[in-house]
Amino acid sequence: MVDDTIPVRPGEELEINVLEKFLRENVNGLPNEPLNLQQFSNGYSNLTYQLKMGEWEAVLRRPPLGPVAPKAHDMEREHHILSAIHPYFQSAPEPILFSDDESIVGAPFFLMERKHGLVIDNEFPEGIAPTVERCRRLSHVMVNQLADLHSIPYEKTKLMEISRPAGFIERQVVGWISRYERAKTDEIKELMPLIKYLQQSIPKYSQTSIIHYDYKINNAMFNQDLTEMVGLFDWEMATVGDPLADLGVALSYWTEVDDPELIKIGLGHASITTLKGFLTREEFIETYAIRSGRDVSNIDFYVTFGYFKLAVILQQIYSRYKKGQTNDPRFSQLGKTVKSLLAHAANVAAKEV
Template sequence: MAEAENAQEMFTGTKEVAESHRFDESRLAEWMEANVEGYQGPLTVKQFKGGQSNPTYKLFTPDKVYVMRRKPPGKLLPSAHAVDREFRVINALYPTGFPVARPYGLCADEGVIGTMFYVMDCVDGRILWDGTLPDYEPAMRRQIYEAKVKTFADLHNTDWKAAGLEGFGKEGDYVARQIHRWTKQYKASETEHIEDMEKLIEWLPENIPPGDTTTIVHGDYRLDNMVLHPTEPKVIAVLDWELSTLGDPLADFSYHLMNWVMPSGDETRGSLSSIPDLKAHGIPTMQEYVDMYCEHTGRDGLPQLDYYFAYNAFRLAGILQGIVGRVRDGTASNANAAKNADRVRPLAAFAAERARMAGMKD
């Protein structure tokens, strides 16, 4: 629990812009003057403490506060840091009423600040880093989790074609494509040999559950990737759409369910497995949460969760190995990114254990 409390303090708020992420602020101000409706300077720039993948900045003006997300400078993995994709999905969802920040503009001209970026509204509310919600009473915890799952179901229920997201991703074979993507990025970032990862790379693509459907998927839906209303149990903005695409909603939702089954030592995702009595704590059990999601989406249940847990732990290990690789290459923007190296091997072991429960042979 202490790690999660430290995370709340460590990642909340802003800091001076890191030396490696500085840019010509006057060029940004000129771009905003020309491209952001209602913009009036002068401009003051701070950097958020969180947001290790894409550096994220808080832009202050006398009358309004904005947020800027940019690609990090330096050597980047193929297809990573897709801020243009983030902007596209936010721009598509905002008119539908789904809770995202208002988008103002995307700049693909690297001559402005050195890398591609976009600017959106700064949504005022709470970002909570500990999924156990230690500062809240059981009734409020329950309401926050109900709001989370309802918002997630709303995303998967959104008509992505009507929202203008045709071509945002391929229809079908989402899990197969994800396994291929994260295998490729894992290999590109590999810093040590992990036997469990090698077994999963071989077994997972051969045993994908049939019958996936296509929806918008977030890719990393979790408590600290959303803004809650300042006082109410209501999601007012979902953040960090870098991994979003069109894909299998069950893969997306089961990744979120990892909070219930993640090894208790992995506190940075707000693991709930260390809470002996979730009901008394006010947080739904995994089955209750699954039932809520199914009710909101019209499903009868979630089949083959062990496979999805194996797949998702493998995917998370691949993501974290990518961060480790960026530390190696000097492009990671979070001072704590190096600690992720210690998480890759346990996640691979967890994924292999779930895969064996789903039928993988040693």
């Protein structure tokens, strides 16, 4: 089994004695063995830890350190989402509990099921060759799971209690523009034409489904032969909204070999989706349309918005870095990536105008 955890990073430690006491008071059936704490190495945002006591294990998620954007990193909401989705979509981890007692780990947090499998980012695990056939099959797993998530009868879940599907995409465009303006650090010439395009091109009609809204290959976990998805993580943005917005976001992460260099390596390395055999974005769209039966004729708007949304997320992180609210060296070059994403989005938009 591939080890996907690391020792806890300096500055991100938890009070292990306080946490263990809380667990023993609130989780049934824990073994009489000490708590062991590790951290998951992936991720730029929320802090995620592995908890182990003998054979018992779980995952703890809490918000990042320092001030965060309003309504972002809502642990209670993510716990609620998993509670609603897990019965219909087994790749979603089963939630265990939520706590808003900030004295335990310094912020609200929740516990969820620990899943095991392979998480893939910029390379295949040792011993698994990246053959064309394997890359293509993995692509289809990603597309099919997204389409299947969108087929869940959302009306039967409790997600409607925290969702407003009517007017979803218009609120998203307005909201993400506002988030960018609050986190702005540099002048970028492509920004205003891009914003104008997004404001003027909002679809008059949109579809409705449960959406993950941060769907990418390194948020997924696969079985040992990469034929099934056994886990899908980072549900904090999930809601009931426009499935094509979810598809557009997924495509913004799905880089191709001919993409601009900063799009491919903006987060430090190229995604495996640039390898031969992976579906192109166009093939991803076509495959999704067949699997879901949905009309994808206006997907270019959603892809443009997907790039813009990703740029805003990275800009928020970069803004926190510039203000000294986090000192993670991975964040120092995100400003260049934001500029490249906005320029790429503007180019996609220009082809539509």
